Amino acid sequence: MYSATRATTAAYRPMLEELGLTYPQYLVMMVLWEAQPRSVRELGAELALDSGTLSPLLKRLEALGLVRRLRSSADERRVEVFLTADGAALSAKAAEIPQRLAAAAGLSAVELDQLRETLGRLTAALQAPR
Structure with missing residues (x-):
């Protein structure tokens, strides 16, 4: 399984470089392309990632202009992640x-x-x- 995982990630690499994404960033984007907004907690549960791993991924995606993180007006503790127009458009290229x-x-x-x-x-x- 380890060898298959490494080989799969290596096969993804050149395809994802065309999009400017790493494999973990691609996984986050795929979840958001399915439905948004998603809370950081929901993303973590969906991808089995802890906040220490997910937060830097989201920060980088935000710096790339693909997502926005906003505190929920209904619950200040909840941070919701939205696709930007560029993030949504990237879905077609990734299809x-x-x-x-x-x-x-x-x-x-x-x-x-x-x-x-x-x-x-x-x-x-x-x-x-x-």
Whole structure:
């Protein structure tokens, strides 16, 4: 699994360089492209990242002009993350990345979906309380 993870990240690298993103930044953007705003807490839960890891990612994405972080007017403790116009526009450029990765891996769409499902079950099982 370690080798596959490293190889996958390496395969993503040139594709993401075209977008000006790192792999962790790409993951944050994918969650925001699905639905926004998301609170920092929601992003952390979705990506299994702690605030010490997520905060610098968000700060960098904000510096790139792709996201905005705003305190909720309803709850000052809640920080919400919104896409900027540039961040939303980047979605169209990123749309082909999953297909490009699948092609690089030699996987069909069905195989890729099966792999994603299997990895999701593995992650859930390993994260379940014992």
